[in-house]
Amino acid sequence: MSDALFPANPTAEPRVVSTSPSGTEICYALGIEPVAVSHACDFPEAVGSVPVIDRSRVTGESSAARHDSVATARREGGVYELDVELLEACTPDLILSQSVCGVCAVDEAFVRDTLDDSVATVLGLSASTLSDVFECVAQVGAATGTEARAIEVVGQCQRRLAEIAASAPDDRPRVAVIEWMEPLHVAANWVPEIVEAAGGTYGLADPGDRSVTVDWAEIREYNPDVLIVAPCSFEPAETRARLSELTSRPGWESLSAVQADRVHVMDGTVLNRWTPRLVSLTEELRRLLHPSSN
Template sequence: MENRRIVSLLPSATEIAVALGFGEQLVGRSHECDWPSAVESLPPITKSKLAKGLKSGEIELRVQEIVASGLSVYEVDGEKLRALQPDVILTQTQCAVCAVTPADLEDAIAQWTGQEPTLVSLAPDDMADVWGDFLRVGAALDAEDRAREVVAQLQARMAAINIAVAGKPKPRVAAIEWLDPLMVAGNWVPELIEVAGGTSVLATPGQHSPWIEWEQLAAADPDVLVLMPCGFRIAQALDEYPSLSADPRWRALRAVQEGRVYATDGQYFFNRPGPRLVESAEILAEICHPDIAPFGHEGAAWVRIAE
């Protein structure tokens, strides 16, 4: 494989590149790329306009203000990016408020002379798209065969999860991607729930995550509630949980009354459409079916919330 200088501006793309064997060819990253830990030594090319420490509701309000002003949520350091002389830049078009998009890069690379880097934009809506992104990155790096091998290995692990829960009752699961306002995880997450032996409610596979009203959540009355707020570690989700649990509508839900509410690591799992979606499915399997042989994620990647 030809040696390439790769800049990844998307955490999941960074993880895909590493899974394909290109970790040592990464020369730059986004401020959010933090796994595997070795990539944190790479220079960050982006930064967020959001202040640290904001609550869910505050983040949503600030994002709406920035977007309404016609601006991007992120800033790209064009000079630093140019100095790295990348051959390939990995980015995305799936979510304008989740990570840097090609539009954010336009000004940064508009004045470059000579050969421009290859831009690889990922935009997965469902699991088929996620697997396709592995192949897309592999093609850009002349590693199609390796990409197919990695995808086959990950798909085999997914199949093993589904076999482990086969024949068991399927709990109805609501995966909460944002806490204020309420958003249910869509796109590939309903498929992960199915793989894990559950039935997704309030979201449709392959469709963007929908905002929901309290009345919709009450009407669905899921058996299991899984909190996976995008970009939040477990501690952050637990820190905001009292704002939910204080609401009588929340306390009336079946899952809450039966003690089947869980907080997960929404930064490292579920919201990054890359290789660790397999671990995300394992987490859901442990939550939905605690009687199966554990995959070892409890405590580090998820906890049950005791009321």
Template sequence: MRIVSLISSATEMLFALGLGAQVLAVSHECDWPPSANQLPRATRSRIDSAQSSQAIDEQVKQLLARGEPLYEIDEPLLRQLAPHLIITQAQCDVCAIRLADVLRLQSEAPELQHTRVLPLNPTSLEGVLADIARIGVATNTESAELIAGYRQRIATIVDRTASLTVAQRPRVLCIEWIEPLMPAGNWTPQLIEMAGGVSGLAVAGEHSRYSTWEEVAAFAPEIILVAPCGFDLPRTLSEAERLPRVPGWQQLPAVQHRRVFAIDGNALLNRSGPRLVESLELLAHLIQPQFFPNGPNLPPGYWQPIG
């Protein structure tokens, strides 16, 4: 089967299912597993990601206000490849190529008349596992054993944290964008709760929304996770340098007790792929270290304390 993946999470799922050899092209953001970097890029971004957080946010708002896409498809490449299956997303026009653009191309290109488009739209960890199963069905690939392994790792965390009292659960804020401030929504609040924390300023299963530092002060987080969308750890650390200048920052319990952590959100939290299981394991280590002293088996460079 000839497959094109237009989202990084699907690429991770395909390789985890042993289908890497059938993937002909991926999105510009697909960088995991490392072998995916060798594949042709079927999308490109119109956003200058080298700019500051605020400048990137302004670019996004301007393009959306004009009704223009943030990402473009390499249409000649897809026509040439004529894949049997294109996997894309229906979740967020800011995060990846728009489903409407994929469907338009599929309907207009004669080479794609027999191509199936499979959109993914998970909002929870369970939704991610369900998408792995959907890809398995679409590619006639067995997925049950892989999913069972993920479920066992999840259960190892949840079985230990389920009995924690409210007093044993610290208040946790996960920052998905620094300027303007945006706490992480979608699956992240669920991961925090599973890992033994209390999530604030975002609702599980709902898109991330803008917030204010006054709301942060009222929530008084005891742990802060800084994981800007699309940024690796070095970029995250650079962006986090402005946080001490935020009014009231030094008075936050998480800052006073030195429980502020930078995380490679691009790899671990922003993508709705199988590595969210590793994200859960890392959050459990950071939120409840007495129960999870070792953390996941991650190489260096994925997270570090701030301050």
């Protein structure tokens, strides 16, 4: 479904700069190629040739090291450096930013503090539920004159999610989704809705909740039937290289999901973005939760 949602020949009008991967993906889904993007923007493939207007100060290999690096960067002036000269040279009509997490991408406050108001209109996007995700698509559509395409994209996503939910068996496994491995975070926001649509139960958070730090003892007590590991901004290969951060914890082998060989790595660069690709990820999760009914 992802390919169908992203037109092959996007236009560069209006001139949009996107400071977050979510905003970038929404632009491409609406048929617009941004004139500049953030360093974290990696989808679709065409974005690889678009100028990059920021640099992250976060370093470190392990989850804990990256977590500490974020704290250090914040104390020393911020997580990102913005190339203001390049951004202004792009002469944008619109700057898409985000107002949720200043760690994952340049946020709206940083953009407004850095730029003169006359440079361009700044639209800060935020989402904590699937309805919010679709509202982000509508907001970008309204700001770029692509309202009709936005309605089409949202409609496709909602119809496919309804089909996935309708096809899920009644037997619903208990699911946990890990968003960060050290310190340990469980996923929230739209993740409970995705799990529900895919045919699982999610007892760790309610739709719209913020992701929270948990103790490993809480995961052991919850004892998921299926454990999904999808750290924010990590592709599957990066997660697999760091799985020892989970598998070395006491009681790992006693988890039902481990004993049943139902621990799965998913793409954290999709799960933690508010984009139309969440639908494809829900389809993938449906196959993992109910392999015998695929």
